[in-house]
Amino acid sequence: MVDLRLAVAADIPTLERWEAAAHVVAISGDDEPWDWSVEIDVPWQEVWIAEVEGRGIGVVVLLDAHAEPSGYWGDVSPGTYAIDIWIGEPDALHRGYGTLMMRHALDRAFSEHDAQEILIDPLETNTDAIGFYKHLGFMEVGPRRFGTDDCLVLQMDRPARL
Numbered sequence: 001m002v003d004l005r006l007a008v009a010a011d012i013p014t015l016e017r018w019e020a021a022a023h024v025v026a027i028s029g030d031d032e033p034w035d036w037s038v039e040i041d042v043p044w045q046e047v048w049i050a051e052v053e054g055r056g057i058g059v060v061v062l063l064d065a066h067a068e069p070s071g072y073w074g075d076v077s078p079g080t081y082a083i084d085i086w087i088g089e090p091d092a093l094h095r096g097y098g099t100l101m102m103r104h105a106l107d108r109a110f111s112e113h114d115a116q117e118i119l120i121d122p123l124e125t126n127t128d129a130i131g132f133y134k135h136l137g138f139m140e141v142g143p144r145r146f147g148t149d150d151c152l153v154l155q156m157d158r159p160a161r162l
């Protein structure tokens with residue numbers, strides 16, 4: 001069982017530690033490090049901490065890709081959301097928690113935010129995560145370079161009946 005709660009300032013050291021974990025660095029590419037004091041506070045994004053029996057294990061970030069001011073995703077339609085996820089505690093990997101974290105973020109996107117489509121951009125080399133996303137129902141859009149990172153964009157459309 002995984003509980004999800006919004007991140008608060010007291011979570012910042014943990015978020016920084018997870019971001020620096022070897023298995024997270026390995027899949028992070030050359031993006032700038034996250035400035036968590038800003039990330040947890042912006043209105044177009046939700047930063048969710050996943051907890052198992054009261055212990056934080058990872059983070060899932062849901063953001064409005066149309067409203068996000070840097071234009072990272074390019075010229076996307078209103079209703080386009082994006083998700084970032086990682087489990088920071090190595091002993092919590094591959095136990096089904098990531099699936100529950102994604103379900104939470106997908107549910108928020110489609111039910112609370114009326115998202116029309118959700119995008120994900122794993123590094124092309126992160127074949128485990130790509131398999132995980134496809135298993136959840138994401139469809140391959142194609143390769144795309146973000147900065148110096150070669151990524152594979154995947155997309156999930158809003159289910160017909162919601």
Ligand SMILES: CC(C)(COP(=O)(O)OP(=O)(O)OC[C@H]1O[C@@H](n2cnc3c(N)ncnc32)[C@H](O)[C@@H]1OP(=O)(O)O)[C@@H](O)C(=O)NCCC(=O)NCCS
Binds near residue numbers: 087088097099128129
């Ligand atoms: C990617 C990540 C969030 C997945 O979370 P997880 O808890 O480890 O994954 P789960 O245990 O929930 O796996 C769920 C399902 O996906 C499937 N799956 C996982 N990897 C897969 C793969 N390579 N190919 C096919 N299916 C895969 C599993 O078989 C499992 O299915 P099952 O429940 O029917 O057995 C997690 O592994 C992680 O944080 N990895 C490091 C950081 C990372 O890569 N983040 C993504 C950046 S884009």
